[in-house]
Amino acid sequence: MNIEFYSCRKLEFERGEEEINEDKLVDDNRKSIDVIHSEISEKSIPKIGMEFETEDEAYNFYNSYAYKVCFGIRKSKGYKDKHDVMINRTICCSCERYRQKDKRDVIVRAHRAKTRFGCLALMKVDCRQNDKYHVVEFNPEHTHVTSTPTKSHLHRSQRRLTPALAAEIDLADSSGIAPKESWELMTKSAKGRESLGITHVDYKNYLRTKRTIQMRSGDTGGVLETQGKQLEDPNFFYAIQVDVNELITNIFWADAKMIMAYFYFSNVVSFDTTYKKNKEGRHFAMFLGVNHHKQTSIFGAALLYDETAESFMWLFDTFAKAMSDKKPKTILTDQDAAMAKALASKWPKTHHRLCIWHLYQNAAKHLSGVFEKIREFDKDFSKCIYDYEDEEAFLQAWNEMLEKYNLQDNDWLKRTFDLREKWALVYGRETFCADMTTTQSLRSFSSSDYHPRDPYALATRVSSPVQL
Incomplete structure (x- = not known):
């Protein structure tokens, strides 16, 4: 939702009003702008006749003013002379004009949030009088409620990835620091997110774009060699997803042995993404299971560009297509929100269970102080997972442990408790899991020619089409 409109809606909701009085909101906003103008320096407010050396200088000045008044801007109409020099430019509020009516609106269930309100705020510059750009028109009036100062840095015009920030991100990525930890460190160094200049989404988009550009032609050629494998194995299946620029993002493959193993042992599947590729940082994911001798069976493998819900949705659709649309009865994964969202969307009838090993890892991370100081907590936490036969006994033991x-006020435990039906065995005793409670147990492969935690050797084992 647009930031300006969100503030407007929130204001009216808190007042308990069912309908928004647009005229009243505009009057209130006009008053607030007058107050802001009285609080900031007059030199920061655009005025008719102001001069700027370049168009970019004029844009940066108006953008600085917009930050203080709490709205976003964008470049609107502009005219060039016969020498391709911009002689006239209008810089307006990002909420200028109205959204055009879409003929497809009648079949759309969830519409995008409204972001255009016919806003009148703008600054127009012209350089036809001399070589400098003069302000020839300025309108401070908005037809919507602007955002609050705490949200002003979130506007697109205020976000900018500088070369210094890009270098810092590259250094953290090459050092193997996870994006989340690196982002938190950068925000602390900048003394707050509002001072950093980018959002977490901008950070992730930069890494994604960088890794896409760095994809070498040799890697692409290696992937396309999978076509040759189909000549050797007609049942070999592979799928490649590309982005809008026709660059490879996600890859899935499964040979005839994997497909046949899944045909017989597809009741329970473990999906693991904790393996890593080399410095490109791609996630090496596998679909695993066990056969009638409780030996590990591999059903498929994939290289994922990221761990977003969209990537997982594509992968689950592709896996089902490779397996003749046969979906597992139970799937075991780690505690990942994007993965859970994709499973609920694509495989709603499949029982989703959480890996107990990952649950313990998250508990040790979020409850490190308790684990270090109180040895009994580990035993009580384990009892809640494994020992209780009925729901009432489990709930009582959980509440007693918290007390x-x-x-009682631990946020991670609250979120974990909300997912209790996916990890507490008292809720899963009627769900067939083939005695599988963790994805880690499936890493104990019997072959002696590679280490079970070595993704390079493991990828070779599952007929990887690319050289890792």
């Missing part, structure tokens, strides 16, 4: 260690 015993004074953890």
Whole structure:
């Protein structure tokens, strides 16, 4: 939702009003702008006749003013002379004009949030009098409520990835620091997110674009060699997803042995993305299971560009297509929100269980102080997972554990409790899991020619079409 409109809606909702009085909101906003103008320096407010050396200088000045008044801007109409020099430019509020009516609106269930309100705020510059750009028109009036100062840095015009920030991101990425930890460190160094200049989404988009550009032609050629594998194995299946620029993003493959193994042992599948590729940082994901001798069976493998819900949705669709649309009855994964969203969307009838090993890892991370100081907590936490036969006993033991260690207000435990039906065995005793409670147990491959945690050797084992 647009930031300006969100503030407007929130204001009216808190007042308990069902309908928004647009005229009243505009009057209130006009008053607030007058107050802001009285609080900031007059030199920061555009005025008719102001001069700027370049168009970019005029844009940066108006953008600085917009930051203080809390709205976003964009470049609108402009005219060039016969020498391709911009002689006239209008810089307006990002909410200028109205959205055009879409004929497809009648079949759309969820419409995008409204972002255009016919806003009148603008600054127009012209350089026909001399070589400098003069302000020839300025309108400070908005037809919507602007955002609050705490959200002003989120506007697109205020976000800019500088070369210094890009270098810092590259250094953290090459050092193997996870994006989340690197982002938190950068925000602390900048003394707040509002001072950093980019959002977390901008950070992830930069890494994605960088890795796409760095894809070498040899890697692409290696992937396309999978076509040759189909000559050797007609049942070999592979799928490649590309982005809008026709560059490879996600890859999935499965040979005839994998497809046949899944045909017989598809009741329970473990999906693991904790393996890593080399410095490109791609996630090496596998679909695993067990056969009638409880030996590990590989059903498919993939290289994922990222761990977003969209990537997982494509992968689950592709896996089902490779397996003749046969979906597992139970799937075991780690505690990932994007993965859970994709499973609920694509495989709604499949029972989703959480890996107990990953649950313990997350508990040790979020409850490190409790694990270090109180040895009994580990035993009580394990009992809640494994020991109880009925729901009432589980709930009582959980509440007693929270009270015993004074953890009633712990956010991670609250979120984990909301997912209890996916990890507590008291809720999963009627779900067939083939005695599988963790994805880690499936890494104990019997072959002696590679280490079970070596993704390079493991990829070779599953007929990887690319050289890792």
